[in-house]
Amino acid sequence: MIMKDSTHKIIALFVLAVFGLLHAVPVNAEMQLNDISFDPAIVAAGDEVDIVIQYEAQPIDSTSKITDADYKFQVKLLPDDSLTEKYVIVQDAAGDNLFGSVLANTQYNKRFRVKVMQNAPAGNYQFRLEGTWYRDGKVVETAGFVRFTMPVKKEGIILDISNVKTTPLEIRPGFEYINLETSIDNVGEKDAKAVEIILELPENITSSYSDNNRLWVGLVEAGSQKKVTFSIDIDEEAASGVYNIKAKFNYMDIDNNKYTKVTTFPLLVESRPYLEVVNVTGSGLAGDTSKLEVTIKNVGEQSAEAVDVRIIKQNSQPFTMDVRSDYIGELEPGETGTAIFTIKANSDAETKVHDFKLLIRSMGDSDEGDDTLYTFNRRAQFEITGKKPNYMLIYGLIGAVLVIGIYLFTRRKKK
Numbered sequence: 001m002i003m004k005d006s007t008h009k010i011i012a013l014f015v016l017a018v019f020g021l022l023h024a025v026p027v028n029a030e031m032q033l034n035d036i037s038f039d040p041a042i043v044a045a046g047d048e049v050d051i052v053i054q055y056e057a058q059p060i061d062s063t064s065k066i067t068d069a070d071y072k073f074q075v076k077l078l079p080d081d082s083l084t085e086k087y088v089i090v091q092d093a094a095g096d097n098l099f100g101s102v103l104a105n106t107q108y109n110k111r112f113r114v115k116v117m118q119n120a121p122a123g124n125y126q127f128r129l130e131g132t133w134y135r136d137g138k139v140v141e142t143a144g145f146v147r148f149t150m151p152v153k154k155e156g157i158i159l160d161i162s163n164v165k166t167t168p169l170e171i172r173p174g175f176e177y178i179n180l181e182t183s184i185d186n187v188g189e190k191d192a193k194a195v196e197i198i199l200e201l202p203e204n205i206t207s208s209y210s211d212n213n214r215l216w217v218g219l220v221e222a223g224s225q226k227k228v229t230f231s232i233d234i235d236e237e238a239a240s241g242v243y244n245i246k247a248k249f250n251y252m253d254i255d256n257n258k259y260t261k262v263t264t265f266p267l268l269v270e271s272r273p274y275l276e277v278v279n280v281t282g283s284g285l286a287g288d289t290s291k292l293e294v295t296i297k298n299v300g301e302q303s304a305e306a307v308d309v310r311i312i313k314q315n316s317q318p319f320t321m322d323v324r325s326d327y328i329g330e331l332e333p334g335e336t337g338t339a340i341f342t343i344k345a346n347s348d349a350e351t352k353v354h355d356f357k358l359l360i361r362s363m364g365d366s367d368e369g370d371d372t373l374y375t376f377n378r379r380a381q382f383e384i385t386g387k388k389p390n391y392m393l394i395y396g397l398i399g400a401v402l403v404i405g406i407y408l409f410t411r412r413k414k415k
Helices: 005-019 082-086 391-414
Strands: 031-039 048-059 069-080 090-094 108-118 123-135 140-154 159-167 178-186 192-200 206-208 214-219 226-236 241-252 259-269 275-281 285-286 289-298 303-310 325-331 336-344 353-363 373-387
Touching: 069 090, 082 090, 082 123, 082 140, 159 241, 159 259, 178 192, 178 214, 178 391, 192 226, 214 226, 275 353, 275 373, 285 289, 285 336, 289 325, 289 353, 289 373, 303 391, 325 336
Parallel strands: 285 373
Antiparallel strands: 031 048, 048 108, 069 123, 090 108, 123 140, 159 178, 178 226, 192 214, 192 241, 206 226, 241 259, 275 289, 289 336, 303 325, 303 353, 353 373
């Protein structure tokens, strides 16, 4: 890149700074900078770049170190800002043909080599040239420095996530085995290899399978994409809203340098009804028929339609129920409803608390476009407090006593 004539004063000041001539710039300055160039001319992240500086020297008086064989000069290339320090490796700081006598009226080309890291962002990278005079191998004067900029026009490896979609399209708390499909894009100028992606899932969202949040992608060439699919579960008690999911990329460039990048993408979880048992009332006697009342509350964020409660009895349980389900209907968020069951306890039912399984079913809110059938497994207890008295036996005993009494009374009167 040849600098224009309008910048010659700046160039002359650069020369004076590099070679330690700190006074004002005269016409017959000792050093004249002719050119700074980069190879490649358009630098992209991931490139190895040769920085070539061309200058020539002219002595201005008899005390000049130029043309003096006793003096040698060395220049070092250093990063000059945090961006350059982070993303650029100076592979050859001293350059070539640098540590020697500086002869008058001779053009010098000094070449430095730097490596721009693959994940370097586009921008202007600042460097500093520092010069030092030597005599007999010892430093005799430390010259000043000059700054210059190397523009990085294109980014190297740029991995990102795009086209995120879920199956089903709308996801809600309690859903399992949700397919989370996305594309891994490399929109940079360089290939990425050994690409691995790890999902860092927020609370109440988990992987459906062991280690499914870690996927091996392999090679993602510049300008290409790879599709990946994860499987996730959402807890029943998760709140609705937008969850930010972190995606961590581990990858390497073509030189086997390792990199890590973290990006995020949103996941929308819709609202849903959520039904709980908030109260259970009921007890009875063995051999008797009683009522069991179960109060259901919608603690979710969406209306529950067509709520139905079914009581499930195991074959070994000593009860008979002619009707095992009760329809409640619609429950708005925060609203309660009661299901009532008639339970006949066998005469041999033990005196204790008996546990029943409840299966509660409801539809989602049709006004919200939710046609999901939700099921909730809950429990209810029914206590047998004793045995029902055998009134037939009692009545029989009373009758027998009366008969015997009448018989004895009648016999006594005949005597």
